[in-house]
Amino acid sequence: MRSKLFSFLMCLALVFCLSVGASVAKEKENPLATPQNYAEYLANYDKAEALRLGVDPAYITQAVQDAKDALEDFQAMSTENQKKLLDYMQSPKMLEQSFTNAKVEKVQKQELISDYAMQPQASTKRVSHEYKMTLLGVDWTIYVVDGKYEYDKKGATKELGASGYVKKNLNPLVQTSKTSEYDEVIGGTYYGTAVFDYKIGPLEGLSYQIGSAYCRVTGDESGKTGGRGWTE
Secondary structure, three states: OHHHHHHHHHHHHHHHHHHHHHHHHHHHHOOOOOHHHHHHHHHHOOHHHHHHOOOOHHHHHHHHHHHHHHHHHHHHOOHHHHHHHHHHHOOHHHHHHHHHOOOOEEOOHHHOOOHHHHOOOOOEEEEEEEEEEEEOOEEEEEEEEEEEEEEEOOEEEEEEEEEEEEEEEOOOOEEEEEEEEEEEEEOOEEEEEEEEEEEEOOEOOEOOEEEEEEEEEEEEOOEEEEEEEEEO
């Protein structure tokens, strides 16, 4: 009888240990499981992780520094806001909302110093726009689009190319990469656009959520006139 009871208790203890072990392993696998997990993730964020998440090689060093800065901001948050941020970063709905709510930027024409002022023989301008995805005041992903075009006194006349980059990504559940870039001139206004695919997940009970993010910059004879971003 004692032997059977001992065997039963041993089996029960083994099951308990395995379940606890599985739970701990699951938390370790998900950097967003707890505030401590995410703090450790940011502290250990390196160039390899930035590349995995789609950050352009030109911005890798800056991305690692951004993670260190984000760690300080995260640790300065209340525990309630830390948990809320982690919940948001794992919610496809909230992530989509952070894309949708990204601010549209409009600039004053005199803000940009033209290439023409630097090189009198050249009639070209370069413009750039950053599209920031924000949750609780934290910029977790930043896309960049650069554009170049020719112009005269009436406006932009010819597109010369657009380039897109992922500058920052601090959400371990979102992988992103550039898929295309294009530009055009319409009615004296230059439009440079970069398109990025993003993949959210895997999340508990959900498969990967896939979408596209667009980042656009506009300009005319005076330089940058604005920028915007959207998703589809």
